[in-house]
Amino acid sequence: MVRGKLNGRGNIMLPNETEIHELEDNESYRYLGVMEADDIKQSEMKAKIKKEYIHRLMKVLKSKLTAGNLIAAINTWAVSFYRYRAGIIQWTKAELQQLDRRTRKLMTMHKGLHPRSDVDRVYVERDQGGRGLMSVEETVNYESHSLKKYTEGSPVEFIRTAGKIINTNSEDGRQEYRNHQKTERKQNWHDKPINGQHLRQTEDQAAKETWQWMKRGCLKRETESLIIAAQDQALRTNYRKAKIEKSTNNPKCRLCKQKDETVSHIVIECSKIAQTKYKGWHDKVASAVQWSICKKHELPHTAKWYDHRAEAVLENEKVTLLWDFNVQTDKMEAGDKHHSFYARLSEFTGK
Template identity: 35%
Template structure:
């Protein structure tokens, strides 16, 4: 730091200290920023005016503070003490200003969250432990942040709040909650104060009056106790928190430095479990916890940062079952409307029905979404074998037949067989004469709860065709199912199947294509009357 504060019993002692600092400054060629310097005279704990400033050198003068004025030290306004209310208001305005600046940008949804965490939140965290914040003030800032996110389409108003603050690896959005960040900072600061071996910190602990360091200690103990009460902990977690707790009466304990990390981990666990336990919002989370879903890959798109903010917010709201479908209006809002689908007038209009179960959308929108995913795989295979294609996959229009010296690839073509086989038209049939193999690739984007059933169905559907091709072409034939849920759910074995297909296939790219197709369908249906 380059800020320096000098304390003297009187003006003469202060002049001596200032002379010493000026001598060292001249030796290292450092100049004072006199416009940022000030002298404060305190009498009986109150700031008193002084007619003349303090002379530094021959001509330089440092002015004195008048009653009502403040000086800034390390970014904090002070007078006879820290001006807490003034600093809270200034930090609040600056934090909200930065949040608005981030939300007005064209960043992707994930990058906006990261920008808020890295650009706006540090305005507040810099003063945590120094500036006094009440829980109500922090909760109001969190609510204001969520409101701004909703106004800019990043967060759906009816989407789950716990999920917004949960880690991306667990399916959350990764936004740092201000209140829990404050509590974590207090716990970490307390651990540092209790465990620091610095001799100056030991002097401070010995001379502390009980109003500053111990107040941090009491807050840390209270936050830890609140977290322990909120969690239904097993024996192992109980031991973890018992070791991380701090006794108020016993002075500063030698608390391990891992306490703050444990605190943050348990806060994240609490949010995930709270989200998972909700009857409506937690349905998708509970689904991803069940086999055959690969939870890590399912939530991979949240960390990829490749979807617009409004699209990401819509996908999360759809997964949370928070969109105002007719079924939602009837069962949740208790409005007198028919819960049947406005497109097919047959099934109940739920989110799953719209994205994967409507008979009126199947011939058009579902087919387009399916073909886009299949065309990416076709494009990657063509590039792998050196077949001339467009530079961008979305400009690629697969040919019915692609043939080179080594391969023959058929797109959505009926394969003639000696005996009659009902399922004889896979999405892609790739015959490699060099390796004497044949791949029957079929793509599906079912409802997220049906990916396991659809995966088994694809394997059984083309089993007869696989046997017949092996007999006719005398090659090893394999059925390759590529099953992705309409809202991004990933089958546990999909990475292994994609590795079998020649070329470099990006799973998150396929996920993104499915999600964009599903959001297009949702916007189309929700905007129709």
């Protein structure tokens, strides 16, 4: 252990002749990343943490990361700056909520979040259909709660006493507290009449299949935020302008002028684009399927699926592959349980 001695000025002189001077009234020292003097410098530390958090957030947002990697980078590099000092720096609820709002605002400015997207969905995990962003408020509360539980269970009396200064609003265990945070966010999103429509409509589908594209997170941030906004019914369709914003009296589709212009109507049921946009989307998906079949059965195909151009007929000694052919079937009688086409197909395949 290195020992020093006091010199004539009241400072400590180390054996290597390094002098440690006495702190002035406006000075502080740093211990484990926290500025202290006779007490923790709360206001100075808050300003420093907030400045560094915004700096890290902006660095990430200015990158060209995909949507999933963007969220992961914010969580691990920016939000973690608050996590380390949670329970030590005393944040108010209003301060943390204001920082979450600023985070969403900056994400919107950098095309990582649609301005009308559902707020709760932003913080739901990606495999549950959310964006997966960690809330600064929830992170600080969780870490404070965890630190409180750790100190309460410590065999050292000094640590148990120190933990009494940490205020939490729950007696749940660490995992129960975290699960409650996640459940509350998703339930709030689910219960919203407009924003929660898509979630309620897909409840019966396997979550693994429904949200696989979200879990992969390989889309551009602009693309993902637009899709999320469409699912949240947040796009400014005539229906939204008439029923929610009250900026118009006509909710009908501006193309077919027959049904209400909702996102679902535009995507799947507008008669004016049935043979144009819809068919084009369908053919792109079918072209990728045909490319996979060609690759499997050694038929001519391109190196990349998106370069593939479907041919009307492709064949070799093993298979014949048809594209965009009409299939004639018998007229289905009223009360039939199975279409005759599928009945004949079963007879042909023996299944």
